[in-house]
Amino acid sequence: MGQLQLWLSALEMGCFFGLLALAYYLVLVGAGFFNFAIGTYAMVGGLCTSYLVLYEDMNVWAAAAVAVLASAALAAVTELAVVRQVQRRSGRGELPALVAVAAVLFAIQQLGGYLFGYTTLPGQNLATFDPVSIGDTVAQPSTVLLLGFTVVAFAAAAAWIRYTRTGRLLRAVGDSTHAAGLLGLPVNRVRLIAFLLSGLLAGITGLLFAPKAGVSSLSGLSWALSGFLAMVVGGTGSVWAPLAGGVLLGLVEVFVPYYFGGQSHVYGLLLVALLFFAFKPSGLFVRRIRA
């Protein structure tokens, strides 16, 4: 395997982490909340598609549509039934929300296992075309789709936040929910939109990434961690920051095991997390506030 192939693999992992981080970012900007359940939405997106195609003989696009809608629905339920209620009761305390989101994560993980089985299923390709090769580097169709979707998703998110009314509302609500409420902005609707979008995004991301290594009900937790790390490493300074964080993590995930072997990428991730949380907790890109 050539070096270039490794770089491509790192880029693919990076895009995957970056997309998950973007889903985190949308909820964080809109609701000021780290939604760890995002990893499990992605798991549902991938696992539900594979299950419907393999066991129900469904068309792959129809299965994907069902799975992505399911992820978005789960995200909406998370906000409406759990996060909103818990935050209303416990105010600004972080621990109740954290425990609640852990319970949601665990419940979705168990639900996925119960509905779709506890085994790892192979991911399904949305489209089959010949692998694209540049020199001796080969990009599989799934890779091409994931990279393409990354560009589209980030560009759309950036444009949406910058140019649309809802996008600007999102930032207003996230910056100060209280002030936004006083101004009469539709706080609850904006938060729900943020959750729905992040659920959609996570679902699509999960099903696009599933062909790379398969997907099981347990994938959600490690995906949740990777996405969270990517977002923290990238910072919240710009919409593109999660992608930078994701690519950095992707490099760690691919090159550390290449040079040190075994499961060293787990140690690498832990090290990155400790270093960033200790020395640069706000991430690489920070929004500068003009005084």
Added chain:
Amino acid sequence: MKQRVPGSVGLICGVVVAALILLWVGADGYRQTLVTTTATYALVALGMYVPYLMAGSLSMAYGAYAGIGGYAVGLLSTRTGLPLVLAWIAGPVVAAAVAVLLGLATRRLSGFFLAAVTLLFGMAFTALLVDAEGLSGGSGGLGSLRKLNFFGWEPSHYQVVIGSVVVVCGIAFLLDRLRMSPWGVVVRTMRDAPRAVEAAGVRVPVMNLVALAIGAAIAAVGGGLFTYSAGSVTPDTFTLNLVFLAIFMPLIGGSATPWGAVLGAVIAVELTLNFPVIETSGTLILALGVLVILLLAPQGVIGYAARLARLVGGRRG
């Protein structure tokens, strides 16, 4: 009115229930396994009680701490000729030391950041157990462990079951006393108003580290117990599932006293392991139940029982 020892009501209730459980178990091997599993879950949940419910910081590295306790038993049994009881001293001490180191590395983190790093630490610990094949036996783990031996007396399996129940009750009682002691009051105040406590001259970071160390040591006792009664330990023995369940157990039972964690452990094991009808979905029911409890009944079972007792008794207890 005669002055009674604080926490004695909980202890009496706990001991009565424990005695009933032990009578129910009898010589049934499967039920004995259920009880030792419950005791392990309860000890991990009790370990999390001090830092999580008293100090208010959710560390999720408890799979690693229980693993340290388990591997202490495994290593002492297979690699040395020392008395096996020493494992329950070495394991908790090492676990406490690791908890202090991890606590130092994460001392500025809280909430989601702390949860993420400690989860990663748990994963890295599992990976280390697989990688360090020479020491830990790799993914196969350590098996065929020695039996406990106190100067020639080898306790039977049933006696070990009784012993584990006694340990759980003892630790729950001590934690209940600790919760009400001046130290416990300071730690609980620290959760709600860290700046006020710091301003009053208490070193909050040090208190946090002590809380983490106590918790890790208790979880290591549980890990050692499970390893001993299972007869082997592998990197997959103490999974992240266990950690998640341990977070939820105090919520199910009631987070006001440590006994809630024990009650939660009993309910969790009953639902996940001893319910043949819903065997595959027991964990799912548990998870959904936790969400319902979280939203509708944040006081858990013991909280409601206490309210009921107050209603019946007609006065505040």
